[in-house]
Amino acid sequence: MRATDSVFDQLEAVLPLVSKPVQYIxxxxxxARKDWDGARVxxxxxxxxxxxxxxxxxxxxxxxxxxxxxxxxxxxxxYAVWPDLERLMRERGIPAFTVDGHRPLGAFDLxxxxxxxxxxxxxxxxxxxxAGIPLLAxxxxxxxxxxxxxxxxxxxPEPVADFVDVxxxxxxxxxxxxxxxxxxxxxxxHPGFGTSAGDDLRRALLERLAGTxxxxxxxxxxxxxxxxxxxxxxxxxxxxxxxxxAKHTLMDLDAWPYPKRPLVPxxxxxxxxxxxxxFRGCTRGCRFCQAGMITRPVRERSTATxxxxxxxxxxxxxxxxxxxxxxxxxxHSEIAELAKGLADRYEGEQVALSLPSTRVDxxxxxxxxxxxxxxxxxxxxxAPEGGSERMRQVINKMVTEEDLIRTVTAAxxxxxxxxxxxxxxxxxxxxxxxxLQIADLARNxxxxxxxxxxxxxxxxxxxxxxxxxxxxxxxxWAAQLDHETTDARLHALRDAIRxxxxxxxxxxxxxxxxxxxxxxxxxxxxxxxxxxIILEAWRDGARFxxxxxxxxxxRWMAAGERALADEPVDIAWYTTREREQNEVLPWDHxxxxxxxxxxxxDWQDALAGGEVEDCRWTPCFDxxxxxxxxxxxxxxxxxxxxxxxxxxxxRVEAP
Amino acid sequence: xxxxxxxxxxxxxxxxxxxxxxxxxxLRFSSHRDFQRALERALRRARVPMAYSAxxxxxxxVSYANAAxxxxxxxxxxxxxxxxxxxxxxxxxxxxxxxxxPGLDVVDVVEARTSDLVGQLQASRWRIEVPGVxxxxxxxxxxxxxxxxxxxxxxxxxxxxxxxxxxPALVGGVVADAGALxxxxxxxxRNVTPTVxxxxxxxxxREVGGLPPGDPARATRLAQGxxxxxxxxxxxxxxxxxxxxxxxxxxx
Numbered sequence: 064m065r066a067t068d069s070v071f072d073q074l075e076a077v078l079p080l081v082s083k084p085v086q087y088i089x090x091x092x093x094x095a096r097k098d099w100d101g102a103r104v105x106x107x108x109x110x111x112x113x114x115x116x117x118x119x120x121x122x123x124x125x126x127x128x129x130x131x132x133x134x135x136x137x138x139x140x141x142y143a144v145w146p147d148l149e150r151l152m153r154e155r156g157i158p159a160f161t162v163d164g165h166r167p168l169g170a171f172d173l174x175x176x177x178x179x180x181x182x183x184x185x186x187x188x189x190x191x192x193x194a195g196i197p198l199l200a201x202x203x204x205x206x207x208x209x210x211x212x213x214x215x216x217x218x219x220p221e222p223v224a225d226f227v228d229v230x231x232x233x234x235x236x237x238x239x240x241x242x243x244x245x246x247x248x249x250x251x252x253h254p255g256f257g258t259s260a261g262d263d264l265r266r267a268l269l270e271r272l273a274g275t276x277x278x279x280x281x282x283x284x285x286x287x288x289x290x291x292x293x294x295x296x297x298x299x300x301x302x303x304x305x306x307x308x309a310k311h312t313l314m315d316l317d318a319w320p321y322p323k324r325p326l327v328p329x330x331x332x333x334x335x336x337x338x339x340x341x342f343r344g345c346t347r348g349c350r351f352c353q354a355g356m357i358t359r360p361v362r363e364r365s366t367a368t369x370x371x372x373x374x375x376x377x378x379x380x381x382x383x384x385x386x387x388x389x390x391x392x393x394x395h396s397e398i399a400e401l402a403k404g405l406a407d408r409y410e411g412e413q414v415a416l417s418l419p420s421t422r423v424d425x426x427x428x429x430x431x432x433x434x435x436x437x438x439x440x441x442x443x444x445x446a447p448e449g450g451s452e453r454m455r456q457v458i459n460k461m462v463t464e465e466d467l468i469r470t471v472t473a474a475x476x477x478x479x480x481x482x483x484x485x486x487x488x489x490x491x492x493x494x495x496x497x498x499l500q501i502a503d504l505a506r507n508x509x510x511x512x513x514x515x516x517x518x519x520x521x522x523x524x525x526x527x528x529x530x531x532x533x534x535x536x537x538x539x540w541a542a543q544l545d546h547e548t549t550d551a552r553l554h555a556l557r558d559a560i561r562x563x564x565x566x567x568x569x570x571x572x573x574x575x576x577x578x579x580x581x582x583x584x585x586x587x588x589x590x591x592x593x594x595x596i597i598l599e600a601w602r603d604g605a606r607f608x609x610x611x612x613x614x615x616x617x618r619w620m621a622a623g624e625r626a627l628a629d630e631p632v633d634i635a636w637y638t639t640r641e642r643e644q645n646e647v648l649p650w651d652h653x654x655x656x657x658x659x660x661x662x663x664x665d666w667q668d669a670l671a672g673g674e675v676e677d678c679r680w681t682p683c684f685d686x687x688x689x690x691x692x693x694x695x696x697x698x699x700x701x702x703x704x705x706x707x708x709x710x711x712x713x714r715v716e717a718p
Numbered sequence: 719x720x721x722x723x724x725x726x727x728x729x730x731x732x733x734x735x736x737x738x739x740x741x742x743x744x745l746r747f748s749s750h751r752d753f754q755r756a757l758e759r760a761l762r763r764a765r766v767p768m769a770y771s772a773x774x775x776x777x778x779x780v781s782y783a784n785a786a787x788x789x790x791x792x793x794x795x796x797x798x799x800x801x802x803x804x805x806x807x808x809x810x811x812x813x814x815x816x817x818x819x820p821g822l823d824v825v826d827v828v829e830a831r832t833s834d835l836v837g838q839l840q841a842s843r844w845r846i847e848v849p850g851v852x853x854x855x856x857x858x859x860x861x862x863x864x865x866x867x868x869x870x871x872x873x874x875x876x877x878x879x880x881x882x883x884x885x886p887a888l889v890g891g892v893v894a895d896a897g898a899l900x901x902x903x904x905x906x907x908r909n910v911t912p913t914v915x916x917x918x919x920x921x922x923x924r925e926v927g928g929l930p931p932g933d934p935a936r937a938t939r940l941a942q943g944x945x946x947x948x949x950x951x952x953x954x955x956x957x958x959x960x961x962x963x964x965x966x967x968x969x970x
Contacts, residue, residue: 075744079789079917079934084747092759092819327759329745329752329819381759381817413776713765715813717804 067170086114089162092327102137111183119334139163143186159193168194178216181586182609219534219650222593224281233310270303279308292632309654336384345390353533392418396699404705442481450501475512489544502559509566524571529580537665542641549577578616590649595626658687731769731800734830745821746791760817769800792939831961838954841945856901859927
């Protein structure tokens with residue numbers, strides 16, 4: 064029998080002993096409370112990082128709401144607990160829990176985990192272990208939840224294939240409802256399911272899920288290796304499983320205006336604002352960008368829907384800032400109209416609007432001015448990504464130095480005092496010189512800015528990290544730069560910037576050292592053998608690998624040596640090795656819609672410095688997604704106008 | 719040419735209101751900063767016509783006083799807000815309470831008619847439930863604490879560790895049985911600077927009073943207000959209520 068009661072009483076006794084206990088109490092404003100006993104299918108949805116990072120995550124908020132709106136389905140949220148609480152939970156036998164109802168994770172039918180990054184893998188193992196769920200999927204029985212993986216990292220789930228039961232690729236909204244329907248029907252047919260110690264029914268349920276073609280069940284595929292360590296082939300071991308599993312694509316975002324009730328946490332989180340996704344997908348074609356490649360095609364929300372979502376969200380949350388999210392927010396077909404309409408609507412209301420991700424062009428300065436009309440002005444951020452013109456051609460980020468100078472000149476001229484520039488180090492074909500050109504670029508930015516602003520009192524921050532090649536991108540075949548060279552280039556750049564007497568003090572320099580990127584690269588492009596490294600590292604204490612104060616490179620390297628001792632491959636083989644065209648990649652049987660030949664050609668074009676346009680305003684270049692998955696670009700303009708809102712009478716003011 | 723703050727019209731405040739709120743149940747784990755964010759958002763949801771400060775980052779005018787520490791519950795926390803259009807205190811109480819999460823509950827709202835709310839908050843009455851001990855044991859521990867001439871405790875301040883003496887702040891206390899929760903001490907403490915925290919009193923009960931180590935105690939502030947000569951803690955909003963009962967013309 065599964066234990067299902069709330070563990071809050073046990074937890075409450077130890078909360079005075081941990082840091083920031085408020086993150087574990089739940090009860091956020093707008094959090095749903097659905098009746099436990101009335102539900103037939105119960106999901107725990109976990110974001111495998113600290114509450115302060117996980118709470119704002121849109122994927123978890125959206126899916127929790129979508130599931131709780133469904134008849135007979137319940138969803139509660141869970142986040143990773145910090146090591147101080149983990150230790151107390153182990154001492155006192157407190158299981159991993161949801162913050163909504165403080166139910167043990169083992170009480171649910173399904174445990175969905177959303178991986179924005181591979182660095183959450185070890186936190187998944189901590190939660191499974193604290194929940195009393197066997198770490199290995201093969202050791203679970205009918206009495207354990209199905210562990211379902213989603214998020215961008217699910218596009219190569221092979222490193223965690225041994226730990227998860229089901230993988231969902233792509234948009235989750237419809238997929239989780241589909242899974243719920245299958246589980247609901249299965250439980251109705253097998254009333255005793257979930258209580259027995261065997262695993263026959265579990266396997267039958269997994270076969271039924273795999274048989275829909277909508278999910279990937281790693282256990283139903285065998286991987287064969289060649290003597291040199293490369294993959295020979297991946298093939299299904301049951302007729303229930305399809306040869307390839309495709310991603311889900313949600314068409315018509317206007318029909319799915321979630322989250323309708325954004326959560327307002329008590330605890331401080333990384334984004335103190337409400338977020339609204341203005342479109343999904345990106346076809347800019349930046350070759351390093353996995354998000355842009357795996358979320359195609361572009362699907363916009365209309366101006367009318369966005370106006371309604373923002374109004375409802377602000378009224379229900381009281382947030383002072385709205386983040387308009389997407390992979391390149393200034394690309395919305397009606398962004399200027401939207402910005403003006405919203406600024407007019409909220410004139411005098413202390414509501415700030417922000418675009419977290421913008422292109423480098425002068426249009427964006429007008430936009431930024433409009434967005435900050437009613438609220439605070441923070442810095443402006445642009446991402447040229449590559450330091451030299453040649454480098455930007457390789458990555459297909461088509462920004463010239465003139466564009467950048469013109470943009471920042473406009474920004475400083477309009478009164479902005481701080482501009483942030485984002486770059487990457489370690490891109491394919493990069494040389495020391497390409498990276499050092501970032502210093503020249505920053506120098507020219509400061510010079511032009513001082514002239515435009517008429518003052519020396521302006522700043523520019525250069526932020527740079529190591530590039531990690533990702534699956535389903537043209538760079539999936541590329542060699543990752545070793546961390547020693549990455550660090551040497553970053554240090555040379557730092558010295559070049561700091562040593563500049565004229566502008567050095569006006570330029571801030573932030574960089575991330577190259578070592579965590581190697582572990583991220585290992586987990587990103589790894590195969591099933593990498594799962595053993597994850598387990599070794601976790602047993603040796605790896606937790607919160609995205610946090611520099613918890614991350615240990617040595618621990619991961621040592622785990623790699625132990626786990627791969629009997630294999631013909633090592634960590635360098637997974638990371639700094641370039642792959643050939645015909646090598647079977649661990650994720651080749653997972654279908655992002657992108658045509659493999661197109662990706663290869665784009666990789667070759669990158670090496671030759673060739674550019675690709677955006678298919679929203681040029682003809683289709685046959686990346687394969689729309690043809691193959693039956694999807695299409697959905698963009699405006701809708702020419703809808705945001706009308707002023709009628710005044711709402713106050714209920715607190717004296718008559 | 720430095721950028722000036724935007725030319726927003728700063729609307730003057732026309733009324734100040736004093737709010738008593740409670741921090742109950744799991745919400746006792748919220749910190750003062752957590753409460754500040756929650757309150758400011760709730761004021762926006764309740765459409766309270768707040769007065770804002772001038773400058774680049776306008777902030778709603780809220781004065782916080784003497785907040786209970788993270789982990790301690792309270793029935794008697796106080797803040798004062800300033801508004802640009804007059805509000806009805808009872809309507810404000812109901813709307814603001816509805817806009818705050820359950821557990822952060824608005825108990826009372828009165829219009830401010832006197833100048834010094836913080837000056838009214840002279841002492842606090844705390845109920846401290848100590849699990850796993852009976853009333854006799856706690857009584858003995860309290861007697862030892864009460865008899866002590868000094869109660870030095872270490873506190874980590876921004877400047878580093880510092881030793882504070884709790885004893886001068888203690889006004890008096892009584893012990894009662896708390897059933898399954900163990901025993902409870904109801905103790906009155908002067909609101910001195912730095913404030914005496916209930917968990918530090920528990921440290922004193924263990925170290926000076928000889929209570930055995932155990933699970934953390936649970937503290938609730940029952941009252942906060944002016945300290946009478948007989949040691950009772952009064953209602954800090956009483957002067958405002960009294961002034962409100964008089965004709966408006968007599969207020970300042």
